[in-house]
C-alpha cells in the first residue's frame with residue numbers, strides 16, 4: 102500500500118497549556134485540530150507553574166505596564182467565565198484552589214507599597230484586608246505588615262491539564278521523533294509519519310522552549326526565542342493552612358511568591374517562587390534551600406512548619422526574544438519566516454492562554470482559513486496517547 106495523505110485544518114506540536122488550550126478552542130469553534138506531544142501532557146513549564154491567574158498587578162509593581170497590560174487585566178474574568186462553562190473553552194472540570202490572592206510587604210516597606218496601591222490605576226483591583234479577615238498565616242500578634250487582596254484566582258494546574266485533555270482526547274497523540282519528522286517544501290510544512298503524510302493548513306508550534314529546535318528543524322531562524330531561567334523551591338511540611346500571596350521586599354518584583362498545594366496523601370506543600378527563584382537560578386540546590394529556610398523563618402517566625410522535605414527544580418521559561426529586557430505581557434503568535442503555513446506561539450504566562458488562542462483564531466480568520474477538513478483520526482491510532490504529567494510533589498517527596 103502507498104503512503105496515505107491526511108489533511109487537517111490545524112496540527113499542533115506541544116501539549117502544554119498553549120497547545121491544549123488552542124486545541125480546545127479551535128475544535129470547539131469547528132476546526133479539525135490534532136495535537137502531538139513527545140513526552141507527557143503538561144510537562145515542562147505548565148505543571149511547574151503556580152497556577153496564578155493574575156490581572157497584571159505584579160507587572161504594575163515592577164513599573165512595566167504597557168499597552169499589552171490591558172490584555173492581561175481582563176484574563177481573570179475570562180477564566181472565571183470558562184470555569185462556569187460559559188467561555189470558548191469549558192473548564193468546569195478544573196479545580197479552583199483560591200478565589201483570593203494576597204499581597205503583603207515585609208517590615209519597613211509599608212509606606213512605599215501603600216502609596217503605590219492607592220494609585221488611581223489600581224483602584225478597584227486591590228483592596229486592603231481588615232485585620233479580622235487576614236488569611237491564617239498572618240493572624241499573629243507578631244505580624245506587623247498590612248495585607249491586600251487582589252482580584253486574581255489560583256487554579257489547580259493538574260486538574261486544568263486533565264480537563265483540557267479529556268475534552269478532546271481523541272485528537273491527542275504521542276509523537277516519536279525517531280519515526281516522525283517535519284518537512285518544509287515549497288513554502289509549506291507537513292508532518293511525515295510512518296506510512297502517512299499529514300498536511301495541515303496551519304502547523305502551530307506550541308512546544309515552549311522546544312519551539313526553538315522545531316523552527317530550526319524546519320530551516321527557519323525567526324522568530325527568535327529567549328529563555329528566562331528560574332529555580333523554584335518546593336517544601337512539604339505539616340502546617341495545614343493555605344496561603345496564596347506575594348511578599349513585596351525592596352525590589353519592584355515580589356521577594357517571595359507562595360502557593361499552597363496538597364500531595365495525593367493530603368500533605369501540605371508550598372511552592373516558593375518570586376525573587377527567591379529567579380535570583381537563585383544558579384544556586385546549588387542546598388544553597389537555595391538554605392535561603393528559602395531563612396526566608397520562611399524571617400517572614401513567619403511564629404509558624405512551626407514541622408519536619409520539612411525540600412526540593413528545587415530548575416526550569417527555563419520560553420518566550421519570544423524581546424528588544425528590551427521587559428517581560429512580554431501578552432501572548433505571542435507569529436509566522437515562522439518564509440514558511441507560509443507555520444505559526445509559533447508562546448503564551449509567556451499560563452494566565453494568557455485565552456489571549457493566545459484568540460490571537461490564533463484572528464490569525465486564521467485574517468488568512469481566510471475557515472473549518473474545512475474532517476480527518477479520519479483512526480489513521481493515527483498507531484501513535485498511542487500521552488499520559489498527563491503528575492505533580493512534582495507526588496513524585497519527588499517520599
Ligand SMILES: Cc1cc2nc3c(=O)[nH]c(=O)nc-3n(C[C@H](O)[C@H](O)[C@H](O)COP(=O)(O)OP(=O)(O)OC[C@H]3O[C@@H](n4cnc5c(N)ncnc54)[C@H](O)[C@@H]3O)c2cc1C
Pocket residue numbers: 114115116117118119120137138139140141142143144145146147148149150151152153154155276307308309310311312315331333374416417418446447448449450451452453
Ligand atoms: C515555576 C513556574 C511558575 C509559573 N507560575 C505561573 C503562574 O502562577 N501563573 C502564570 O500565569 N504563569 C506562570 N508560569 C508561566 C507558565 O507556566 C508558562 O508561561 C506556560 O506554562 C507555558 O506553556 P507552554 O505550553 O508554552 O509551554 P510548556 O508548558 O513548557 O509546554 C511545552 C510542551 O511541549 C512539549 N514539547 C516540547 N518539544 C516538543 C516537540 N519537539 N514535539 C512534541 N512536543 C514537544 C513539551 O513536552 C511540553 O509538554 C510559571 C512558570 C514557571 C516555570
